[in-house]
Amino acid sequence: MKRGAVFESEEPQKRRRQPQISCDSCRKKKLKCDRGDPCSSCVIRGLVCAGQPAPEQKALRSSPVAPVTPAPGAAIDDSILGRLRRLERAVFGSAAPAGASSDQTLAALGQEMDDRHSPPSEPRRAVVDNERQQTAKYLDSTFTRHGTCATTSHDRVGYRIATVNQFPKTPSSATPGLTPTDDTNAALSAWLMTRDEAFKLLDDFMNNPFHLLPVIHGPSMKSTIDAFYASLDQGIDPNPAHAALILAIAATSAFFYSGYSDVAQIFASVDEATQTSMTWFRSAVGILEQSQPSNPACLEEVQARAILAYLVYNFQGCSARFRFLHTCSIAAAREISLHLIDSPSAEHQPDEATREMKRRLWWHIVATDWMLGLMGGPIDGTYNIHPSHFVVNHPRNINDSEPELSSPSLSHPPTTATVLTCFLQRIHLAEISRAIIDARTGSPDLEPTNPERVARLDSLFAAAFSSFPPFLHPTGAIPPEAPPHFSLQRDVVLLGYHSRRARLHRPFLLHTSPTTANQSSRATCLSSARVVLSIATRLLQSSNAAREPAQTYVARAISRRMGCVIGHMFMACTILALNAGSAGGEDTHAEVADACRALASAGEESVVAARLVRHLVGVLRRYRVEGVDDVEAVPTAPEVSHDAGRQRKADEFDVDLSGMVDEPDFGLDGLWEGILGDNSMAYGWDQVFAGLDTYCGPT
Incomplete structure (x- = not known):
């Protein structure tokens, strides 16, 4: 009797101890759970799925004939693969590319996407955050982004x-x-x-x-x-x-x-x-x-x-x-959040045309920031935007037509000239500039002088030039389908490339050591300076010729943009002047004198050019560069009347034209006077370059 009583009392207890088959969330909300890990109910609601039995326990309880429900993660992967297959068919056609299977192509494309959007050492971040994370983000944005200031009448x-x-x-x-x-x-x-x-x-x-x-x-x-x-x-x-x-x-x-x-x-x-x-x-x-x-x-x-x-x-x-x-x-x-345009967790994704404009805007700001770190002045050797702190793809090489802007998979090859071709080259130049900044050791204001390190950095410029399509070279023919003013865009980009290459090798101009590495850097510096001088002189001469009745909008735009052109040209002239003052540099006398004449002629419209050419002529005379004695008188005449009228207008409108008229920010008068009175050539040229860097700028 006792055994029977015990048996009868233990049966109900075993039923109450039946193992849990649903997750905690589904049991609490009394929802049907598909027993996945995680279950589909928790995935849809963005909740943490917990409480399922261990995998081996589920395997013991599962029936051999029961259908297997795929995990939601697998379903998501299948969905992504399906979308990639459709994308492949749209781009390459129904047949797989020769030499590769469809699975191989998808695997490579998926790997490229993973490498682009997520660090290789960390698991891929979920696109949908759970409920608590979303709430935390909302509270963060409420405190840090949305202002609490009311607009007053004086703000309007x-x-x-x-x-x-x-x-x-x-x-x-x-x-x-x-x-x-x-x-x-x-x-x-x-x-x-x-x-x-x-x-x-x-x-x-x-x-x-x-x-x-x-x-x-x-x-x-x-x-x-x-x-x-x-x-x-x-x-x-x-x-x-x-x-x-x-x-x-x-x-x-x-x-x-x-x-x-x-x-x-x-x-x-x-x-x-x-x-x-x-x-x-x-x-x-x-x-x-x-x-x-x-x-x-x-x-x-x-x-x-x-x-x-x-x-x-x-x-x-x-x-x-x-x-x-x-x-x-x-x-x-x-x-x-422009720095998170292509982040998987980015919210409120706009249409493709707007996303493309946001990418261009962000990369314009980034490129400017990185190039500013390689131009001297108070921020030399520094930049504000670290590449690991943003997730933004490069802009596509397309024209600004609505069909091309709206097609996310379309991008022309580099051999096609578009409105973005020179813009993309500007981004590439900025990436090289950042690499040079990162190569500085010890202090941000110490330029690399190790010959091996400089040679490795110079290989970045060499690789960039070798990858240029023919129409990006200085004498290359412009394709007929190129956008308007492509020639001017190309010249501005080439000025930026060769100016920074000359700047990389510039410290070796002040060394007299006859080592092979030093001589190679000197030759590269002088070669790049001559390219800058050639491009800038051609631009100024075309601008001067355009003052005739047959002038065009392009030439006038160049004359108004002389700040960029003249800054790089002045730097090239100083480098060649230093070479002219050294042994064996007599061949550069004529080209420097021609450049001074072009600057002097430009000084009829540009006050900055008029001031710079007078200082430059003084230095050239110091180093006995022939052919510059007749240059100085050209820009002096218009400076009095023309500038006085502009200054009166500036005073009337309270407009700061210091960069165009008086130029007090650069202090070049005192800079050059100090150089002319200094017997130490190396120290003087260091100061010259420091002053020029402050002017040349990011382009």
């Missing part, structure tokens, strides 16, 4: 719309751009062009891409302009960033205005266009500075800051203002 901008020829011309009337007033709490006021003029200036900006700024999507920008003026018509406060972007584009078009472009009816003269450009520049900067604390960052703000930084570089050089605007561009880009 007063927009005044009129045709450009109706803008007030004197400070006694309502001043264009920033309204000067003693009341620091007064609201900001800005003069803008009419809607039709805004469209014309945008078309001029888009149709003349000599500026290497392919960061604006034309149709989207036209919609932005329409929405901005519609808001003003309805009495609604528009987004200040939209106003700043419109002003930045207009200021750039006005600065490069020639009198022969599509906007010829907007400006009465080139001088009026230049002054209006400065006015719009100041207005755009003021709008961004005053509205930034109370308005969240947006794509238009980043675009405006990048364009304004580019503009101030062209008329002021690598000044402190340029470096500040560039730093603001980096901060604004990170605010809208």
Whole structure:
């Protein structure tokens, strides 16, 4: 009886101890669990799946004839493979490529995607975060991104719309751009062009891409302009960033205005266009500075800051203002997560055309940052953006047509000239510049002088030149299908490449040691300097010839962009002058003298060129370079009247034209006077190069 009683009492207890077959979440929510690891219910809800039995226990309980449910992870992998197969069929056709099976192609493509998007030593991050992670991210963004400042009446901008020829011309009337007033709490006021003029200036900006700024999507920008003026018509406060972007584009078009472009009816003269450009520049900067604390960052703000930084570089050089605007561009880009465009966990993915523009904008900022670290000055040997701190693919080599922008798999080979060809080469040059910076040891301001290390770094330039298609070489023929102003874009890129290659080998010019390595570096430095001199002289001569009645927009754009060209040309002249002053350097006398004449002729329009050529001639005379005695008188005459008139206009509008007129930021007068009075040639040339680096800039 006792045994029977025990048996009867133990049966129910065994039933209650039946092993758990559902996960904890499904048991708690009373949901049907497919017993996967993780189960599909938890995957859909983004929850952590836990509580399933061990794999060996599930194997013991499973029936031999029961259907096997694939794990959700496998289903996801199958889905990805299926999408890759469809992509392969769309690109290569239905047949697999010769010599490789479909599985091999997919495996290689999948491996490439994994290598690009995730570190090889870490597991692949899940695309869908769990519920707690999403909540934590939301709380982080609430605290760090979304501002709590309310917009006050003084934060709002007063927009005044009129045709450009109706803008007030004197400070006694309502001043264009920033309204000067003693009341620091007064609201900001800005003069803008009419809607039709805004469209014309945008078309001029888009149709003349000599500026290497392919960061604006034309149709989207036209919609932005329409929405901005519609808001003003309805009495609604528009987004200040939209106003700043419109002003930045207009200021750039006005600065490069020639009198022969599509906007010829907007400006009465080139001088009026230049002054209006400065006015719009100041207005755009003021709008961004005053509205930034109370308005969240947006794509238009980043675009405006990048364009304004580019503009101030062209008329002021690598000044402190340029470096500040560039730093603001980096901060604004990170605010809208431009550095995570191609991250698997990126939220709110836009359409493909917008993503491509974001990639271009980010890489423009990155390339500028890396090249600035190899130009001397206060930030020499440093950069702000580390390559491991962003996940952004390179832009595609395409033209700005809607079909090409909207096709994510389309990218032309490097042998096809597109509007992005020179832009991509600028990115490659920036990557080489970063490698040179990283090779510095001990201190950021110590240039590499180890011959073996310099030779390895120089191989990066050699590899880049060998990979150039024929049309990227200085004398290469431009394809007929190339975009407008491709020749000018190519010359600007080549100036950047050869200037930095000469700078890499420049320390060996000051060494008299006859070692083979030193002589090789000296030869490379002089060769690159001669290429820079040849390209810059040709540009200046074509610009000077274009002052005749048959001038074109391209040549006028070059003359307005002389800050970049002259900076690199001046550096090349100093290198060749040093060689002319050494033994066996008499052959360089004629080419340096010709370059000085080109600079002197350019000085008729460029104050910077006029000042630099006088200092350069003084140094050339010191080293007895023949043929420069007749150069100095050329640029002196126009400096008094022409500059005085421009300075009066600058004073009227409170516009800082120091980089174009007085150039106090560079201090070249004192620099050269110190060199001429110093008997130590090596020390003097070190100071010369330091001053030139501060001017040459990132392009």
